Amino acid sequence: MSLTDDRAALDQWYTLGALQDFPAGAEVPSRLLGEDLTVRRLTDDVEVRAAGRALPVRTDYGHLWTSFGTPERDLFELPESREPDRRWIHCGPVRVRASGLRLVENFLDLAHFPYVHTDILGSEAHPEVARYEVEQRRDVDELWATKCEFYQPKAAAASDEGQISKYMYRVVSPFNVMLYKTPPTAPDRWDVIALFVQPADEAVSVAHAFMLVIDLTSTDAELSAFQQMIFVQDKIVLENQRPSLLPLQPGRETPTRADLSSVLYRRWLKEKQLRFGTEPRTDLQSTDLPHA
Numbered sequence: 001m002s003l004t005d006d007r008a009a010l011d012q013w014y015t016l017g018a019l020q021d022f023p024a025g026a027e028v029p030s031r032l033l034g035e036d037l038t039v040r041r042l043t044d045d046v047e048v049r050a051a052g053r054a055l056p057v058r059t060d061y062g063h064l065w066t067s068f069g070t071p072e073r074d075l076f077e078l079p080e081s082r083e084p085d086r087r088w089i090h091c092g093p094v095r096v097r098a099s100g101l102r103l104v105e106n107f108l109d110l111a112h113f114p115y116v117h118t119d120i121l122g123s124e125a126h127p128e129v130a131r132y133e134v135e136q137r138r139d140v141d142e143l144w145a146t147k148c149e150f151y152q153p154k155a156a157a158a159s160d161e162g163q164i165s166k167y168m169y170r171v172v173s174p175f176n177v178m179l180y181k182t183p184p185t186a187p188d189r190w191d192v193i194a195l196f197v198q199p200a201d202e203a204v205s206v207a208h209a210f211m212l213v214i215d216l217t218s219t220d221a222e223l224s225a226f227q228q229m230i231f232v233q234d235k236i237v238l239e240n241q242r243p244s245l246l247p248l249q250p251g252r253e254t255p256t257r258a259d260l261s262s263v264l265y266r267r268w269l270k271e272k273q274l275r276f277g278t279e280p281r282t283d284l285q286s287t288d289l290p291h292a
């Protein structure tokens with residue numbers, strides 16, 4: 001497989017990982033959208049090259065970002081990254097054999113908590129997803145799900161009892177998503193848990209989980225281990241999901257009320273005419289197919 005010709009996918013920012021994973025002087029191979037890349041960290045500078053071409057680079061939020069195309073917008077805003085009492089936790093890259101869009105959709109899903117993260121993020125005795133709200137914020141081109149609530153036996157590393165967690169979800173680009181969640185020890189603030197997905201190939205992704213949390217007691221290792229344990233449970237489900245590419249064809253999968261955010265996400269991807277990581281569609285005439 002070689003670099004995709006999907007314009008909608010090319011014109012986005014993608015992370016290749018946390019900056020700390022690229023040691024100065026070393027040349028690190030990477031992969032994005034079906035193409036091999038080389039990352040070279042110089043003293044104050046990072047260089048990303050693909051097929052002899054230098055790609056644009058950003059180093060915001062402790063991560064290395066690049067693009068093959070011309071993104072319409074600069075990187076998303078993350079105001080919490082400027083708050084001095086936030087802990088920055090990088091949970092390390094995890095390779096997943098599934099479309100990156102599947103990873104984002106799974107991240108948005110509240111209904112799987114009791115079954116996939118049993119007795120941690122959900123309990124089989126409380127499987128209901130309460131009504132929540134979704135909106136497409138066109139000024140920033142982001143999707144938001146708000147007023148989400150869920151009973152969680154162990155909501156975070158620092159939890160010593162169950163709580164009703166409040167959540168907000170924010171999709172800032174097709175492969176980058178974050179959630180805001182009430183910390184056990186600071187009910188008036190929001191922890192930020194981000195999932196930056198590096199779509200290496202259509203059905204192979206690298207997940208970079210990143211947290212900006214309020215937690216005075218847990219160690220970095222405990223915070224990271226909690227998130228990794230959760231993500232390993234998701235990885236098993238994601239790698240067994242069929243098809244491994246995201247279906248955008250109407251009627252392919254039947255949504256319920258709990259899937260409001262997934263319905264909006266899929267509609268937004270269709271509006272963008274994004275194809276990378278989606279199942280080939282047969283409901284479009286060949287003349288309707290988005291061209292690169």
Ligand SMILES: [Fe+2]
Pocket residue numbers: 106107112116117230234
């Ligand atoms: Fe999950």
